[in-house]
Amino acid sequence: MTKRVLDVQELAVAIAGNPVVDGVSFHVDEGEILSVVGESGCGKSMTAFSVMGLLPKVARVTGGRVLLGENNLLDMAEKERRRMRGNDLAMIFQEPVASLNPLMKIGRQIEESLVVHRNLDGRAARKAAIAMLEEVGIPDPEVRFGQYPFELSGGMCQRAMIAMALICRPRLLIADEPTTALDVTIQAQILELMKRLREETGAAILLITHDMGVVADMADRVAVMYAGRVIEEAPVDAIFAKQEHPYTRLLLSTIPRLDGAPKTHLSTIEGIVPDIGSWPEGCRFRPRCPLAGAICAEAVPPLAARDDSGAAACWHSERIGELA
Numbered sequence: 573m574t575k576r577v578l579d580v581q582e583l584a585v586a587i588a589g590n591p592v593v594d595g596v597s598f599h600v601d602e603g604e605i606l607s608v609v610g611e612s613g614c615g616k617s618m619t620a621f622s623v624m625g626l627l628p629k630v631a632r633v634t635g636g637r638v639l640l641g642e643n644n645l646l647d648m649a650e651k652e653r654r655r656m657r658g659n660d661l662a663m664i665f666q667e668p669v670a671s672l673n674p675l676m677k678i679g680r681q682i683e684e685s686l687v688v689h690r691n692l693d694g695r696a697a698r699k700a701a702i703a704m705l706e707e708v709g710i711p712d713p714e715v716r717f718g719q720y721p722f723e724l725s726g727g728m729c730q731r732a733m734i735a736m737a738l739i740c741r742p743r744l745l746i747a748d749e750p751t752t753a754l755d756v757t758i759q760a761q762i763l764e765l766m767k768r769l770r771e772e773t774g775a776a777i778l779l780i781t782h783d784m785g786v787v788a789d790m791a792d793r794v795a796v797m798y799a800g801r802v803i804e805e806a807p808v809d810a811i812f813a814k815q816e817h818p819y820t821r822l823l824l825s826t827i828p829r830l831d832g833a834p835k836t837h838l839s840t841i842e843g844i845v846p847d848i849g850s851w852p853e854g855c856r857f858r859p860r861c862p863l864a865g866a867i868c869a870e871a872v873p874p875l876a877a878r879d880d881s882g883a884a885a886c887w888h889s890e891r892i893g894e895l896a
Contacts, residue, residue, distance in 0.1 A: 575602040576639075577776035578623070578744050583636035585615075585622050590849040592618050592631065594800040597875075600744070600776040605766075607779045607791035607808070609823070613845040614797040616780045617666065620746045623778070624663050625653040640744060659689040662742040664750040668733035672721040678732045679705075679717030685740050704735040709761045727754050734762055741773045748780045763790060784827050788812060796820050799846055799856035802875060806882025816884035819857050821895050855887070862895060863888045 578600040585593035593615045600606045608616050621627050623638050625645060638645045640661060645653060665671040673681055682704060683697035692700065698717070705713035708731040721729055730752060737745060747766065751759040763786065769775050779790060787794060787808065794811045796804040796819065804817040815821040825839040843860040852858055855868040865888065873885040886892075 574604075576600075577602050577604075577641065578778065579637075579639040580619070580623065581637040581639070583619065583622060583638060584634045585618055585627065585631055586634045587631045587848060591634070591851075592800055592848050593622065595636070596797070596800070596802055597636075598795050598802060598805065600778055602776055603770055603774045604792050605770065605777040605779055605790050606793050606795060607781060607787045608795045608797060609781065609784070609787060610797040611823075611841075611845050612782075613847075615800040616797055617748055619797075620663065620748055620778065620780060623744075623746060624657060624661065625650070626663075655689075658685040658736075658742075659740050660742055661744040661746070662737040662740065663746040664734050664737045664748060666748045666752060668729040669721060669726060671733060672729060674721050677718055677720055678724065682717075682732065682736050682739055685736065689740050701735070701739065704739050705732070707765060708732075708735045708738075709758050710735075727758065730754055731758065731762070734765075738765070738769055741769065742775060743773075744776050744778065745769065746778045746780070749782070750779070751781075751783070751786065766790070784824065796823070799851050800848075801856065801885070803857065803886070804882065804884040805875070806878070806880055806884075810880040810882055814880065815892060816878050816882065816889045817857075817886045818861050818863050818888070818892060818895060820884075821892055825895075855885075863891050 576599055580596060580598050583593055583596045584591060596619055598606065610616055618631065622633055623645065633646055679698065679701050683701040686692045686697040686700055702713045702717050705716055710716050710728055710731050716724065724732065734750060751762055754762065766777060770777055781787060791808040794806060794808050795802050796817065798819050804820045811820065815824065822841045826841065828838060841860060846852065846856065854870055855873055858864045858868040867887050873887050875883045875885040877883050
């Protein structure tokens with residue numbers, strides 16, 4: 573029987589009384605990669621920060637449960653959550669330069685988790701940290717070990733952040749745009765390293781990305797978020813083959829195609845994601861949706877099960893074929 577590592581149930585987060593994550597539910601099983609996609613401002617990163625217990629001071633969890641195994645992370649004291657971060661769960665942040673301590677050498681930041689969580693002595697921790705720096709593709713790892721973040725390029729800082737996240741082989745890895753600022757060669761290397769972590773340790777991976785090519789290559793399942801809610805979820809093959817929500821169809825239509833007609837404009841989705849505090853009534857995608865009707869303004873569509881083991885929140889799923 574597949575073991576569930578992360579189970580997010582009706583998670584709600586608010587800033588100044590305005591919801592930014594609104595009843596989000598999903599799960600990630602052992603050895604599974606769930607990719608969360610959607611435009612900026614949809615609540616993807618805020619959901620990840622809630623799981624890690626790293627919300628900004630202006631935000632607070634207002635409801636739901638976040639289970640890591642049988643432990644509800646939201647009920648834990650901060651001291652308990654600190655013991656789990658870096659060991660049982662780890663995160664690759666979207667902005668590594670801002671996330672690294674500018675006053676600590678890179679090697680010290682990586683080996684710290686091994687000293688705290690694995691009780692390794694300094695020599696063993698240093699050896700493991702240097703090996704991990706080499707594994708994530710950093711040249712001259714012995715030299716980089718002794719350097720500060722400002723002495724590294726943005727891409728190297730990203731790889732150092734990935735090394736920090738992977739060093740203790742966590743049960744759950746949250747990767748928020750993990751390949752940002754990396755060239756395609758290193759990007760492929762990092763994605764392969766994440767796959768290997770999954771295969772060797774059975775780690776569950778929550779992958780947040782805008783890159784649908786990465787989704788197609790990495791994910792087992794996909795959750796699509798819009799305006800603080802999950803509006804579609806399905807196995808990755810089903811998402812690419814047959815979308816059940818207009819937003820998902822339009823999102824995929826914006827991907828450039830090598831086999832497309834030459835000298836044609838890229839597809840776009842009209843409008844923008846609504847700001848928090850100004851979400852429309854009914855379906856939140858309604859103002860941008862070509863299929864919107866009267867019912868879309870009157871009632872929130874439930875996230876209902878579909879035939880392909882997925883689910884979608886749309887009143888007009890049967891009309892998706894009308895979209896180009």
